[in-house]
Amino acid sequence: MRRPVLLLSILVAAGCVPELDVDESVVEARRVLAIRGEPPEARPGEVVAYTALVAEPSGTVTSLTLDWSYCVESKPLAELGPVSANCVAGSDGAIAPIGEGPTASGAVPIEACRVFGPEPPLSEDGEAGRPADPDFTGGYRQPVRAGFPTDAGTDVAFFEERIFCGLAGVGSDDAIEFQRRYHRNVNPEIEAVELVREGGATEDVAIDDVPVLAPGERIELIVRWPACPIDAACGDGVCVPDETDTDCPDDCAAPAGTCPGAEAYFYFDPALREFEVRREAMRVSWTATSAGFAEARTGVDGLTDVNESRNPFVAPSTPGPLTTWVVLRDERGGVAFRAIEWTVAAP
């Protein structure tokens, strides 16, 4: 007997945690699904274009006016959220407007590396303060605020633009090494979306396609992204960390060759105080106007050389239109998304 009553205590302990019957993959009200910055990594002063993917139960919202602004206030260490409460509230002095509209472009604040990056801020008495901590990819982020109207009033979403600031607390040699071998992130691209029907038949879903599903049909969706090299191979068109514009100008001379997939990037390990080359982890968010996805999110970690992610889906039982969205994120803040319109109809 595999599950004896003997360990009732432990078994029931698992039952102590309630099931929150929430399907995150279902869009039940207007909401932002993703924000994309182009470029996804910028220096202070560089102009970045921001685009939001907004969804509602009826489908993609294309003409929504968002109120874009930069957060310019760092948060106290006592606040554990990603941005300061004043920025969330939109308090005066805490945000700097970018513009309004479905998209907006604005220069990254000049002080971004001092407020949110490795440059020590000045404290009230003029002493050098504590710089911001990097994220787990070694990067720093400039918060971007997007306010938008909803049925209940105004909602807000935040995006974080990766800012290229260099490293904190390293010597000049390491700083130069980092500047030479770190290549700024680029947004990923969704190379293909495929659906696999029961029986194994695979179909490409092009951008403007409107595939047809039978009510209750079980399929599997596959999102693919380009394969990116991690090892140096001069001439492959991609500048990886082990290549520089000196030893491989074909790949690394400006503009350096990039790869819109799971890129290799140069990382400074603060524990070992040495550099290493990592591959980006990739995440895929799956949402739809109707329940059906087995998982709301899937992904591939940086150690796995796989360039796709799969998710089973069950079509609604009632005929009608259906919208699904896939959002592809790399771990350095790059974003790609696609909306897929479906028709659910009896065969």
Place this chain on the structure above:
Amino acid sequence: MKRLFSFTFAAASLLLSSADARVALAQRSAARAEAQVPTLTRPPELLRFVEAVYPPEEIAAGRSANVVLELTIDGTGRVTDASVVESAGAAFDAAALAAARQFEFRPAEFDGQPGAIRIHYQYVFTLPAPPEPVVPDTAILAGVVRDEASGQPLAGVTVAVASPGAEGAAPTTASATTDAEGRFAVEGVVPGRVTVTLSGGPLSSIQTEETLAAGERLEVSYDVALPPPPEEGEPTDDMEIVVVAPEIRREVVASEISAEQATSVPGTGGDVLRVVESLPGVGRPAVGSGQLVVWGASPEDTRVYLDGVPLPRLYHEGGLRSVVHPAFVESLALIPGGAGAPYGRGLGGVVLVEGRGPTEEGFHGTIGADLLDASASLGYRRANGSYQAAAGRFGLLDSFAGFLDDDVTEFVPIPRFWDGQARAGFVLGGGATIDIVGVLGGDRYERGVPNPDPALATRDQRDLDFYRLYARYRRDAGDGTTVEIVPWLGYDRSYRATSFGDLTSSVEARNVRLGLRALYAYRAADWVTLRAGIDAEIVLGDYQRQGSLGLPAREGDIRVFGQPPPDTLSFDTWESQQIGVAPWIEARIDTWNERLHITPGLRLDPYARSASRRVPVDATTPELGTFVYDFTVEPRLAADLDVTDWLSVRGSIGRYARLPSSDDVSPVFGNPALPRARGTQILAGVAVHPIPALEIEATGFLTTSEALATRTTDPTPLQARALEALGEGRVKGIQGLVRANLDHGLFGWVAYTLSRAERKDSPDVDWRLFDLDQTHVLTAVAGWTSEFGLELSGRFRFASGFPRTDVIGAYYDAARDRFQPLFGEHNGIRLKSFVQLDLRVGYTAEVGESELVVYLDVQNATNRENVEELIYSPDYTDRRTIRSLPILPVVGLQWRF
């Protein structure tokens, strides 16, 4: 009896003397006819005198007398006939005749030849002189020793009476052992104030004091709160543990409970130390936390000592078991506040665990197991009190993990734990003993929740190990002079790691600890005892921490259960050396006919800390260390007044300090310059004992603390200032205890604490509730132990829910594809109150000369759905509760031999 006597005979008068008698011989008459009879040439000579028995009734009547006898002596000197010539009464006559018939003489000689003769002999009975008056110079302490619970006499208890020597003289000790009726009489006690020690048999050493006058016979009755004495051949086991507050100090407020009762309390699973959570002043810990919240103090503020040696914690991870094997627990005391000068480095309570070796001669041990763990102990005690013993215990839960669904083991932490102890005790003579003890404990805890999205996969891992090795030398001179020295060595290692996706936050600490506790107590006068000592502790540590600044969470962090921490990454590695050498002194003054006891004390606590880094690691900045030194003066004052025999009032006030946590002095995650937190504790209470079987106590308390380390609220803090010593705390409340020890094995208590614990994270913010504040904590325990080995007990607990910060909204974090909560008032709501009934039934069966104990411990017998935590939907639009454990039956078995 001394006597004077004389006799006469007819032919001659002679004077005979001996050491004890004056004898007169007289010739009664001249020879009747010199010509007809031979001439007496040598009178008879008394060779063997036999003393007559003085008739007692005549002594009582005060009469003396002369009896004249006629004795016929043959030619060999033997008395062949005796008769009364002049009577003095039947009693005197009979006594004189009986004695005289045993006389032996040198025969009389006639013309040089032996011959028979008849003589008169006067036996004089003289009253003995009255004895010289004896001035008594000693006293007698006599009485009876009984079991307080049953009223039954305790046989085999040694009652030792130590009298202080006169000036310049050595102290003296006299003792006696109680008989089958529990009676004893100690003679030859030097008068004055004496220390009476009861020990032996089923009894652990208990001391009290009496005052005796010269020549006095003081009758006393000692009713001791102990388990019933073991029957003949019954082995000693952990059921005989005596849990009492150490007699060495009388704290103003301290909770005591017998181990027999403690092990019978549901929820303890036979682990004596787990009864702490049912005592007054102790908050209910969150299930699985093992935290000890005493009077609203942070868990790390309550110190735990085993034989005076600090332990890193009282419970294993998860709170299922204590870290000290119960077989070697002599006593337990919880001092929730107002601890005396010997104790410091904490702003909360003090848990004192006294260890011991085997109490019975020969080999004895235990083997037991239940759902949680398996344990064994074995010890050998010699007749002189020396012993060797060892015990071990390891958790079993992980052994069953293979039988569980993977999703259960991934979500529910399965703690693994073990602990062990080895002890050797030696009796050195002169009241001195030394114990050499090694203690270890370990915990492993791991769980992981996988997710198709690697960024959402989580994993927790905790490794905790500690080791202690110490020697404890004690000498009790018997005159109130006590010496205790405990040098100790320890090593602690802890590793905690939490992973959210690719971000792993971890803290690893390795500490080598050295310490010395020493105590010298001296009775300076009948009314004052001086105690002085030193409490030294050195911590040599190296630490490594990486990951999010938000992990591990701190008290006061505003977050919700399961919320990922900030995904920023920091790293630090540092070393520190902390040295604290605190001399202390206190006096116990007994005055006002010993009704008023005042204990002033002073603890001086110089402290130094050096750390390897002053600022974060930076290739562009020279690596600088830091040195912090400070000195605290911690006065303490306690007093208790026995208003009547059944009513006493007490109070205390004192200053306390606590070292900063080693984790907090990181230049990256904390502040290397953190000072010690400081606090004041004030308490006052009343105790009523209307009848011996009933105790009623109430204590009000107020504690304040300052310089608590809190996260900085400065948006642009300086380097190495992630924490600031700006926090304040205050706790006020009252605790009550009603405890009954009734006849027929019935016992029980009701403990209630009403309190409010608050914190202030910086001077410019308002007070808020402490994260672990519980307004009401009520614990009611009742139990019954039958003569036939059956135990029944129950525990009812009610506790206010923990404060929580409500979520009033959320926003979408597009960078991480998750919602972030927006919070309302800090700790502005509470979890639902906790109500639980636990039951226990046990049975002890004799198996030959051993015992088999089986018990069923049912926690949450009513299967009530208590709330342990709030959990939110991913978008924070729905809130549910995580329930506490449902009904949990645990069956245990133990063999004692």
